[in-house]
Amino acid sequence: MAIEDDKRVRAAAIQMVSGPNLAGNLAEAERLVAQAAERGARLVVLPENFALMGRREADKLDVAEEEGSGPIQDLLAKLAIRHRVHLVAGTIPLRNGTPGKVRAACLLFGPDGRRLARYDKIHLFDVGVSDSEAYRESDTLEAGRRPVVVDTELGRIGLAVCYDVRFPELFRGMAEQxxxxxxxxxxxxxxxxxxxxxxLVTARAIENLCFVVAPDQGGRHASGRETHGDSLIVDPWGIVLDSRAKGAGVVVADLDLQRQAEIRRRFPVLEHRRI
Incomplete structure (x- = not known):
């Protein structure tokens, strides 16, 4: 049955264990996007920092690109065209005119290779996870300011990144769009x-009656940092459709937008807000 008839979108979340070698990371992303497309995915989402997880936070400055130009963006456009997919390109460092800082930009490419949207990570991870593990993304990143929801032939897609997931007001605003x-x-x-x-991922799906395609980095990196993994795809009722615990790989599920519309009709929580 045609996707326009049954309103199903096959989506893939790509899990990676990126390192400090840009060329190696891009080759791995290329391999995994191809694998997702072979499994029928029309929407493919790469993880945050897929192109580089350096030994130091400042390493991203060395591979930063100008908007619309550079080897990372060129490859992403080519992959979208080659596999006829909508490709959400995790985050890549884009210069924004501030010395010593870049934007963590999440880009969406259409199957014709054209960039459809750009979202710059709004909430920066400046936290002490433990006495021995702390992060200050604001030392090298400049925060974005604008939520992004874009209309595509697959549906209305919202873009957010990692630490954003802890701020539910962001997603409620996106649901209103x-x-x-x-x-x-x-x-x-x-x-x-x-x-x-x-x-958190499941809560955002349930609260906003939306599908969440959530790829994560999943392993130990050259810097010594360990990421959680458990990339997953969740439906609007909070059901995990597929997941992967650790290591590089692909998570795939069909997003039934017709069922989503029926859930929203029967359970109109988004219309019942009073505050």
């Missing part, structure tokens, strides 16, 4: 992931 599918590229730490990852 008609978001049906949330792409959530992430690189959750092992500690916070074990405690909160699946709960």
């Amino acid at each position: 008609g978001m049906e599918i949330l792409a959530l590229p992430s690189a959750f730490t092992a500690v916070t992931g074990a405690a909160h990852w699946r709960t």
Whole structure:
């Protein structure tokens, strides 16, 4: 049955264990996107920092690109064209005119290779996970300011990144813009992931009656950092459709937008808000 008739979208979340070698990471992304397309995915979402997980946070500055130009963006456009997919490109570092800082940009490419949307990560991960593990993304990243929901032939897709998942008001605003599918590229730490990852992702799906395609980094990186993994796809009722615990691989599920519309009709929580 044609996708227009039954309103099913096959989506894939790509789990990676990216390192400090840009060329190696891009080759791995290329391999996994091809694998997702072979399994019938029309929407493919890469994880946060898929192109580089350096030994130092500042390493991203060395591979940063200008908007619309550079080897990372060129490859992403080619992959979207080659596999005829909508490709959400995790995050890549894009220069924004601020010395010593870049934007963590999540880009959406259409099957013709054209960029359909750009979302810059709004909430930056400046936290102490433990006495020995702390992060200050604001040292090298400049925060974005604008939520993004884009209309595509697959449905209305919202873009968010990792730490954003802890701020439910962001997603409620996106739901008001008609978001049906949330792409959530992430690189959750092992500690916070074990405690909160699946709960937060599932909560965002249930609250907003949306599908969530949530790829994560999943393993130990050259910097010594360990990421949680458990990339997953969740439906609007909070059911996990597919997941992967650790290591590089592909998570695939069919998103039934017709069923989603029926859930929203029968359970109109988005219309019942009073505050």
